[in-house]
Amino acid sequence: MGIRNVCILFGGRSGEHEVSCRSAASVAKNLDPNKYRQILIGIDKAGRWYLQHKAQFLKEDYGERLEVATMAEVVSVVPGQGLGSPSGSLNVDVVFPVLHGTFGEDGTVQGLLEIADLPYVGAGVLGSSLAMDKAKTKEIWRQSGLPVVDFIVVRDGSSESTARILKKIPVPLFVKPVTAGSSVGITKVKSADQLQPALAEALRFDSKVMVEPAVDAREIECAVLGNESPQAFAPGEILPNHEFYSYEAKYIDPEGAELKLPADLPETLSHEIRSLAVAAFRAAECSGMARVDFFLERESDRILLNEINTIPGFTNISMYPKMCEASGLAYPKLLDRLIELALERHNRRRALRFSL
Ligand SMILES: Nc1ncnc2c1ncn2[C@@H]1O[C@H](COP(=O)(O)OP(=O)(O)O)[C@@H](O)[C@H]1O
Ligand SMILES: [Mg+2]
Structure with missing residues (x-):
């Protein structure tokens, strides 16, 4: 087996852009250079993809992060033919979307990679969006x-709906946007009068909000x-x-x-x-x-x-890689395994027939 070309996608159009840049720095550092060549693609907050010619690591309180350089070649996705840049097609064997939240963890990028016919790490379209x-x-x-914890879904913050909610779920309760992450828009409601502002806050982030008993x-x-x-x-x-x-x-x-x-x-x-x-x-x-x-x-x-x-956090101090490590699977070996799993799933899908 020769050296594999692994494309790391990072940044992204999400509230978790910065977390992704930190996760990606750890992934880039832990990929075994004897096994993989890295192609870094940085996605800015407007969702534009740029080929990173050199990994730019920035030191932060939390450790290191990668920075998205935008004075760079724009990357395009070519249906059925992978990824390209103005200088030609990119040689990619597998993609690792190190993206959290919207437009990265929610099935949208996964769909794009399916259309490009590229293997990628992690859940497919349905699992991601679900x-x-x-x-x-x-x-x-x-x-x-x-x-599971009981819950109801609400779509408005009117006083009728607050009354209805409180009849079903007494305080203390939690209000959260259905599709956000990183605890964004979440409130613990301890008295009835706090419910309406909590609903308004969560509705800023999603049109669907969940209410659960605390x-x-x-x-x-x-x-x-x-x-x-x-x-x-x-x-x-x-x-x-x-x-x-x-x-x-x-x-x-x-x-x-x-x-x-x-x-x-x-x-x-x-x-x-x-x-x-x-x-x-x-x-x-x-x-x-x-x-x-x-x-x-x-x-x-x-x-x-x-x-x-x-796509859980992937920094050196994140729970997912830490839990694997605590059970004897070191970070670089975890990455090997994730890449194997991505290729395995892609090959299995390739073997299916999509027409008679
Ligand atoms: N029903 C609940 N009861 C108690 N704590 C909750 C409840 N729902 C959420 N929380 C608290 O809020 C945090 C974030 O909620 P979670 O549903 O995990 O959303 P996120 O995707 O933002 O992490 C949880 O880790 C927990 O501390
Ligand atoms: Mg959580």
Whole structure:
């Protein structure tokens, strides 16, 4: 096997642009240079793709990030023929979309890569777009008999709807946009008068909003890796030092949360979480990788699924690579495996017939 050409897509038209630049810096550093040649494509906040002739690493408080250089050649996607630039076609064997959130993790880029006929890391179109919609994902999980926190979906913040919501779900409750991430637009509502402003805030980010009872729970995450036979790693725990695992706790306050690896759990619970993570991954039509997030209710020890992330954070301190590492799969080996899985899925799809 010769050296493979891996294209890293990073940046993107999403609220999580900066996080992607940090994740991509780690991926670029951990890809084994004896196995891979890197082609970096930076996507600016307006969604334009640029070929990066040289990786530009910037030092930050959080470590390193890649910067999107826009004084560069524009990249085009050629249906059925991969990627190109004004100087010719790009030699790409596999694409790693290191993109979080909209236009990256939501099936749109995945669709573009299908049309370009390129193998890519992570979930396909359906899994990606489904996981982006927290409400639809939970409906599917519920139908598959998997445990989730109760929820209702609302599309307006009128006083009639607040009254209706409070009848079904008493405070304290959580209000969140259905398709956002990074805790953007999420409020914990502790009294009835806080509901309307919370709905208005969430409706800034999505036309669909979810309301859920606030559960008093530990937050447990589980890394899943694989295609047809996915495996789940030992779960980790997030211990937020804020009211909940908010945007501030995630990205602003350096002491916002502690990560515990592995989570301190009795063997039976850990085992149950791992099998639920695999079931959740399958039910949500994922492939390659995903991080499945749970609530472990303090009083009852009940395990509840919260959400699934198809392109989880990939920085050196991110939970997904850390959880794999804690189970003996070092970061560079994890990347090898993700690339193999991408090629395997592409080959399987290639073997299918799309006409009689
Ligand atoms: N029903 C809930 N009960 C308790 N805490 C919640 C609930 N829903 C969300 N949270 C808190 O908000 C955080 C972010 O919510 P989440 O649904 O994971 O959205 P995001 O995609 O933005 O991470 C969670 O990690 C948790 O701290
Ligand atoms: Mg979350």
